[in-house]
Amino acid sequence: MSFDPATLSRILTALTLGFHIIFATIGVGVPVMIMIAEWLGIRKQDPHYILLARRWARGFTVTVAVGVVTGTAIGMQLSLLWPSFMKVAGQVIALPLFMETFAFFFEAIFLGIYLYTWDRFKKPLYHWLFVIPVVIGSSASAFFITTVNAFMNTPQGFTLANGAIAAIEPIKAMFNPATPSKVAHVLASSYLTSAFILAAITAWSILKGKGGEYHRKALRLTMIWGLVFAVGTIVVGDLSGKFLAKYQPEKLAAAEWHFETKPQADLLLGGTLDPETQEVKGALVLPGALSILAGGTTNTEVKGLNDFPQELWPPLYVHYLFDLMVILGMYLAVVAGLFILARAWKKKYEWNPWLLRSIVAGGPLAMIAIELGWMYAEIGRQPWILRGYMKTSEGATMSGDVGQMLILFALLYAVLAIVSTSVLLRMFRNNSPELEMQKRGIQQ
């Protein structure tokens, strides 16, 4: 089988983004958790929380390194694989791309300071202050880069006549209709996923029989924030539905196999589609729920795919990506909720092994939800790279060498994945919390 350069460029971009997003998500979310843990440690004068922040920060250095290099890769691949797109988009959306590098610069500087000054200040609060710019920088990076993705979905702030771009308004392009819900969704889901990954590691240790105070505090902390961020993510997800219904209806319709424009539209979960008759079999039907997602009431009219020319439909398999993402998001909220409930009412269930196992599963599942969400976001925008203005195939390079580069980068990411995992494992196994507490003279 042979692919054209545009398809290969899409595969390579998907590979880079799919790999980078793991580390980018951790990079945005984990600093928040570090900030919370160290703050609690200082306020409660509890060395367990300080140690937690210390250990999280140590693991974070490795993920950040992979995040930086894969981020550099995607930054350059935008120009290498999509030169025609960047030539056009660069004129309108260069501002946030440019500002993202500043935000990252800012973050990198303070991360360096934070990591190397743990015991340098008499007042521990001074050290804590250095994590704040890291949190601001990483979240601001996410904000700027997400505005670029939002722009690809709902471009505005320019006019296009005879192939020439005019009347450019950089701020308007940046704050396009997709920006608020997309940014909020990216941030909330990154915080959620990071909290769950940290919780999963902790729950795993407890299951392995390390049930000390240190681990219990860590799990309670991550689960409380996991619940907060899960609820936040779901609320923002609902807003995203309303945004799509208004500004990008074909994307929502494709996700829900919604063909005829009508009120009282149903939400379908799963099922199979007969593309000829547009009939759906075997789906779980939630009557009127799509209308609620789209506009808050069952009477909201939801635009169907048949209102759009078929060549502009996104691939219909996005339905499964969307459903799975939503279900996983709900799962995380339920697991975190159960843990909090157990702690509040039935204390003996707080450390129930099945509950712990569900938390362990929640870590990887949260990351899968992130991947599915981005796949839905990108595939659901097809055939456009710049919705309404430029098709994906028109933006790609014409070079015949993309295939070889794809193989090279696939190898690189495989090596990075294996080595970073083994480095992290070794790092934490050779220096267990128990050992470290002993060394630092912390009561276990």
Add this chain to the structure above:
Amino acid sequence: MSLEMIGITVLWIFLYGYVIVASIDFGAGFFSYYGKITGKGEIVNKVINRYLSPVWEVTNVFLIFFIVGIVGFFPDTAYYYGTALLVPGSIALILLAIRGSFYAFNHYGSKTSNVYLFLYGTTGLFIPASLATVLTISEGGFIVEEGSQIRLLMDQLFTSPFSWSVVFLALVSVLFISSSFLTYYANKAEDREAEKVLRSWALFWALPTIFASFLVFVSMRNHNVEHFNAMLNSSWLFVVSMAFFLAALGLIMQRKAYGLAFLFVMLQFASAFFGYGQSHLPYLLYPYITIHDGVTSSVMGEALIWAFIGGLVLLVPSLVLLMKMFLFDAKYVKGQN
């Protein structure tokens, strides 16, 4: 100053920043590996690690900043360079990725590995070589536009004496800049043994740097005579550069004022780099892109400049803080903190 001049000046300053910071970083990686295999590891590595650890991520940002900035100010560059540089660009990227991540793996992981150190050390030489090639390509003759196709003439690139002299210059410059900085750093750390080794490296690489510069100068004449003549017109900058070099060399030879010597090295490269850059204008890519016809709209250009000013207001104090805490904190440098 016109918008395009402001844009290119800002970007060139950042590229210069990258050349200095990255050279120190690349060279340090090489010396660190070299020290390890020749058994001089202990002394030199200590100095190098203390410098590199907190700073390495910052290095990468200079490069990303330059790339994003040039695409922002001059969108045509994305189209021409992006298409032509897919293969060399990807290879440089992979090297950068290996280098950055393996540095972190080696440094933060619980055991040091010779493989990591090898990758870290050797990529430090390949990266400047491949990045310098982009400057070679910008001189024209290696990218051709045929209809709507843009192609990079790899064979010509690999057989061009000009191209190889640029690679040679890049390598020796990296080693010279790096060793002169590390000499200063070792001296500040009062690590006499490391200082001795690093100083001898700085002296060793000094003359090849000048030799390579002349080589580039001479082969430029054959490759791009227009640029060569423009360089002659701003030849005073190159004379100044030479003077700074001799001053730096003199200080290092007399074991005096290593900090000042390194400052002279920076100025030596600054004057040569800006002499080169200024004479390169108005072309960004001979003969396809000039800063005048490739520039973005004035609205976007102004927005970028404001963003840049805002960014500097934020970054400069932060960078000063970083340097105060690590590079110039006597206690930290000596390893007491």
